[in-house]
Amino acid sequence: MHPTFKILGVAVFASALCVPSARAQYPMGLSSTGPESAFADRKEREARAAGAPYNLKAGPVKFKVGVGIREEFNDNINLTKGDKQESDFISTAHLDLNANWPITKLNTLDFTIGIAYSKYFSHQELDTESLIIKPNSMLDFNVYIGDLRVRLFDTFSIQEDPIDVPQVSGGTAKFRRMENTVGIHGDWDLNKVVLGAGYQYDTFEVLNSSGGTNDPALQGLDHATHIVDGSVAYRVNPSVMTGIRGNVSETEYDSNQQNNSTEESVGLFMEGKITPHISINATVGYQMDEFDRGGSINDNSDFASYVYSASVEHEVNKYYTHRLSVNRYVLLGIGTNYSSLHEVRYGFDWNLIKDLTINGATFYQWLEDSGGGPTSENASRYGFSLGATYPLFRQWNLGMGYDFILKDSNISTNDYLQNRVFLDLTYHF
Template structure:
C-alpha cells in the first residue's frame, strides 16, 4: 500500500513557485544555482560507468553560441540538488577543489549514513547515475539505467581558494571529522528481528592539486579515510574510503579537451540497496556487507562548431566484496559512451547520447551480459529561477543463458526508460527539485530489477549560519524472474547544519527514516537513524 506524500510535496513546490523573479544575490547571466561572482561548479564523478539517471550535461554548456570553432570545451557542469556521496548533510554537490555554492557543508564533509545519498550504489550495477552534467542522480543504492547521457568525471580546474597550503603550482588542504550515529535496525530485520546499535566514525582527508599557470592542464588528488566503530556489533567495524577519494588529470590536445579520472569507494551500508533485507540474505551475511569499487576512465570533448559539440569516453570499473559473503556480485564493467549536443536557443539545450556496457561476473554465479541505451534529452530554462529537464530513451539488456551454477533467470530488460524533473530557486537562499525516473538496475539474485522513483529535495538557509535540508523519496521495484519480489520503499531525510563561512568548523544534526513494504514475507522493515557530526577544515 502506497503512502501519500503528494500533498506536502505539492505544497512545498507551490510555495516555491510563487517566487518568479530573480533570486536576490544570484547572477542574471549565470545558471540559477551559482551565486553572483562565482563560476558554476563542474559535475562530480558518477558512481558507475554505465547509464546515468537523467540528462546528459552538454559539452556546449556555458560556451557562448558565438564561440569560434575549436574553442576548448568547458567542463560538464552540475548545478542541481544532488546529495554528496555519503554525506546527506549537504544536498547540493560541489566538486572537490572548488568553492561550495551551497549554504551547507563544504565538499569534504565527513561521511554520513548512506540514506538518501547519490553515490551509494554499493557497486551493484552499471546502470547508475545516468545523469551527470545536470547533476540529477537517482542512484539510491540501486544503480538505475534510464535515458542515456554522456558521463563526465571532470570536476573542472581546481581553485586555489579551497587550499590552505600553497607552494608554487602545488596546493594542499586537510580536514578531520567525527560522526556519532544511533541506528535502530542495523540488520534491516522485520518487526521481530531488529538489532540496534550506536556507532562512531572518525575520518580524515587530504586534497592535493597541481595547477600550472598555463591553465591547459591540472592534476587533482583527494583521499579520505575513516573507521566506523560499533558499540555492540564489532563484526560491523570497518575502514571507510569516502566517495570524494579520486584522482584526475585534465589536459588539451588542440581543440579537444581530455579528462583522465579514477575514483574509489567502499560501501558498507546495505540500506542503499532496496532488494536487500535481513530475510533475503540472512543476518550474518547482511552484517558483513562490504564492497569496494574503483572506476578508471578517459573522456574527450570537442566543439565541432559554434552550435555543436561532441564527446566520447570509456570507463573500466571493478566491483569486489571485502568479505566471503556477496562474492557472487563481484563483476567488471566496460562502458563506452558518446553523445552530441547543441544549444539552438539561449534557453534550450538538446542532445542525443548513448552508452554500451559489457558486464562480466567473476564468480560465474550470476549471468553476465550487455546493456545499451540510446535516446534524446533536453533542458529548458523557463526563467532565471526555473528549469525543466527531460530525457527518454530505449534501454535493452542481453544476459547470458543460465548455466548449471548461475542464476536461472532468463529475463531481459527491454523497454522505454525516462526521467523528468523540475528545478526551482526561490527566495534568497532556497532551492528544490522534483524528479521522476523509470529504469532498472542489476539484480541481487536475479538479472535486474525494474524501478520507478519519485524524489523531492529541498535546501536553504534558515537564519545566519543555520541551514535546513530534506529529502522525500518513493520507490517501486519489481525483481525479474519467476516469483520476483515486488516492493515499495518510502524514505525521509531531514537535517540541520551550522556552518559559518569564516570559520573552519561545522556541525550537523540529521534524522532519516526508511520503510519497506514487500509482497515477500519477512522482507518488510523500517529503520530510524539519528546522526550528529562535527568537522574541521585545517
C-alpha cells in the same frame, strides 16, 4: 565477446560520438552527464583555481582538509523486523581531502578522497575492516587543446552500509564492496554542436566480511563492465543544450551465479539553465539488456523498455533552493538478472538565519526484480531526512540530522523500518 557488442562498439568509435556512461553495479543504462556540461565547467575550474574553497597551499597545489567525528544511533542495523531487529550506537571518524593542481590556466588535476572508520558499541563484528572510502573519491585530469577537451578519470570507493542498495535487506548489517571506474573521454566543441567520444571500465568486488550478512547471493556479484558511449549535442543557446546519446556495454561476472549481459541504449537529452534561477536535466530513451543463460540463479529474463531521468532545481531566492527528480533505471540484479527501479525524489536547502542551514529530502522507490520466481522481489521504499549545519567557530562545523526509511516487500522477511539520528563535528584546517 557478444558479436553485437563488437559491431556496435566499432561503429560508435568510428563515428567519434561517445561520452562516458553511468553504468556501474548500480545503475545500468543512459548517463545523465556528457558533453552538454563539458565546456561549461571552464569557468567553474577557473573560479576554483582562484582559491575559493581551498585553505592550504603547497606551491601551485591547493588543498582543502577536514577531519571530524560522527556519533549515530541506528535502531535497525540489520535491516529486518520484529525480534530479529538490532540497534546500536556507532562512532565514525572521518577525513576529507580535496586537492587542485592548475598545471596551466585550464589544464587541471583534481584529487578528492574521503576516508572513514566506524566503531560499533555492541556489535564489534561490524566494526570497519581497514577503512571506508567514500563514493565521491576520485582522480580527475582535464586537458584543453583549443576546442577539444580530454578527461582522464578514476573514481573509487569501499562501502559497507547496505542501506544504499535497494535490493539488500532481510538481516544484512554489512555489505562491504569495492567499486572502481577508470576511463577517458573527449569532447569536441564545434560551436553549435559538441561531439563526444569515450570509454570506461567498471569493476565491482564484494570484499570478505567477518560478519553482518545472512545473504549468500551477495558473494557472487564480482564483475567487470566495458562501456562505450556516444553523443551529439546541439547548443540551443549559451545556457541550454540538447541532443542524442547512446551506449553499448558488456558485463562479465567472475562466477557462474549471475548471468553475463550485453546492453544497448539510446535516448534524447536536454540540460541547462532555462532561466537564471531554474536548471533542468532530462533524458528519455530505450534500453535493451540481453542476458546469457546458465547462471545458478535460473533467470532467463531480458530487459527491453523505456528509461528516463528528469530533474529540475529552482533557486527561489538567496535563502531557499529546492529540487525535484523522477527516474526509471535498471540495476544489475542480486539473485536475479536485473531490477527495474522507478523513483521520485525531492530535496531543499534553506538558509534559515545567518550561518544556519536546514536541509531536507524525501523519496519514493518502486523496485521490480526480473525472473518472477520465489526469490524475485517487488518492493517499495519510502524515506525522508532532515538536518542542519552550523559553524560553531571559524573552523568548526556542527551537523545534526534524522533519517527515516521504510521498505515494504512481497517477501515478508525483507520488510524493514529504520530510524537514525546523528551528530557530526568537523574541523577544517
